[in-house]
Amino acid sequence: MFELDTEVRNWRTRLERGSSLSARELDELEDHLRARVSLELDLNPALPPAKAFTTAVSELGEPKAISREFAKAGRPRWRRLFLTGWALYVASFFLPAWGIPGGIPSRPDADSTTYAYEMLTQLPAGGQVMFLLSNLIMLLTLPALRRPRPSRKLWWAWLVGATGAFPFGVGVLRVVDGGMGLYPDVGFWLWSASFLVVATALWRRKRDWASVQSAESIAQL
Numbered sequence: 001m002f003e004l005d006t007e008v009r010n011w012r013t014r015l016e017r018g019s020s021l022s023a024r025e026l027d028e029l030e031d032h033l034r035a036r037v038s039l040e041l042d043l044n045p046a047l048p049p050a051k052a053f054t055t056a057v058s059e060l061g062e063p064k065a066i067s068r069e070f071a072k073a074g075r076p077r078w079r080r081l082f083l084t085g086w087a088l089y090v091a092s093f094f095l096p097a098w099g100i101p102g103g104i105p106s107r108p109d110a111d112s113t114t115y116a117y118e119m120l121t122q123l124p125a126g127g128q129v130m131f132l133l134s135n136l137i138m139l140l141t142l143p144a145l146r147r148p149r150p151s152r153k154l155w156w157a158w159l160v161g162a163t164g165a166f167p168f169g170v171g172v173l174r175v176v177d178g179g180m181g182l183y184p185d186v187g188f189w190l191w192s193a194s195f196l197v198v199a200t201a202l203w204r205r206k207r208d209w210a211s212v213q214s215a216e217s218i219a220q221l
Contacts, residue, residue: 002050008033011057033060078204082144085197088190089138092116095187116187134195137163141198144205157202164195 012030036056040047093116137160171184171192 078201082201085194089194092187092191096185097187099185134163154206157199160195161199164192168192
């Protein structure tokens, strides 16, 4: 005997196990499915509930198509996040990155502020290499905007995030230590945070693609 609640639960379970759709997205799909079944029965009271359910599932689409639609809806979100991270990154180069609170006591007229674009002339050799390497890692994220699918593994997002998290942690320790010397300024914090924002965008992009791939595997069963 056909039971709508049982069939809906089974349909949702199959979709949930084979995709990366969130609970909120699954709730939306289930509500839409139930509303479509009710509409079919209202339009044709003589229609068997099993037939109404089959028609509703068919009109809702295959799991592959469903996940693709949700991935398309999520793509602007990761893209906006990605562009926000890059905006922070670019802006950080034109803001104070390091400075000495109160200036230099022995040279009151000297400018103690260092901007990010000046870092290569201010850092020692080892620091310059690390600074160049960090910026190279950020530059290598740009192709993600045009690449149709994520070709890199998730470790790339972790690498970008770690590249920003390490200096961010160093800055926090410098502030907590409270000793004399250079202190991180707004440009430093924006530069470090930009890596974390871009890493989050890459992670979401990879997750959206995994959702589509999972749905395709369901459709082939």
